[in-house]
Amino acid sequence: MLGGFSEEQIKRYSRHIILPEVGGKGQKKLLSSKVLCIGAGGLGAPIIEYLAAAGVGRLGIIDDDTVDLSNLQRQVIHGGNVGKPKVESAKQFVNNLNPDIDVRTYSERLNAHNVVDIFKEYDMVVDGSDNFATRYLVNDACVLTDTPLSHGSIYRFEGQVTTIIPHKGPCYRCLFEHAPPPGMVPSCQEAGVLGVLPGIIGLIQATEVVKYLLGIGELLVGRLVYYDALNMTFDEIKMRWNRNCPACGEKPKITSIQEEIYGESCRI
């Protein structure tokens, strides 16, 4: 044991420890961190894969879906597990990759009743959900519980990412106050998605999580990166805190999580 690391851990994390910005201290921070991944789908797969590899000590994974053959075009952690619950498949992947990780699975939907209790257990939340109801629920619960959030979303060939540190920068509602009406935006299932797209967006999210946990670099706070795979461009949209924001404004309307705000939520 050297610096609290086993021989195996020294080898496993050596490329992190070598970095002056990480070192043994940073690696220990990662190992003692708790991160919750919302969804183990397109975005969740690379997020879970790389956070586990990086040695984020506790990974919570919430998803109520099972692996379908059509998922494997992009959900790279679920190979060989068609028909299994995604949380079980993800846990199996993580256990094989890095036995240091304590995986907590939630085979349920995130909803107004369980969200606050679950979020309280974690240092940061990564949103890999694919619907507006969950996205707004996650944003509002993060603001209420003061939990940092990495937001990512994808559509066909495009994706967007931002990092939300509640009360220190704008939240998702500061930019998009309300979800578009149901049916206006087609889901991935209807619209299609380029298989590599969630890999890019999910890994930007994972990068932000690792940076936040280590306390290094400049986070995407108040900035939204918009990625266009067809033109291979990354644009940055400035986000401002909205003093009238219903979640994090001066007089917030949302002071608790009420089911009716989030309406009919479709699958994560």
Added chain:
Amino acid sequence: MVTELDLKGDVCPYTFVKTKLKLEELEIGEELAVTFDHAPAVENVPRSLKNEGHKILGIEQMGDHLWKVRIRKA
């Protein structure tokens, strides 16, 4: 007081990784003496340590394939 670290049998990059982990346990200004028997480490480790700002106080050859590097933590 000098802290000793025996890294005989270790090769790069673990020679540096382990030296770095040991330095993290020391206070600024304290001295660490590391023993290596892996020849490339004698060049690589001091170079990497200097990049991180530490001071190399000396490198002594102790035997045929044995070196001691003395470091002051910055």
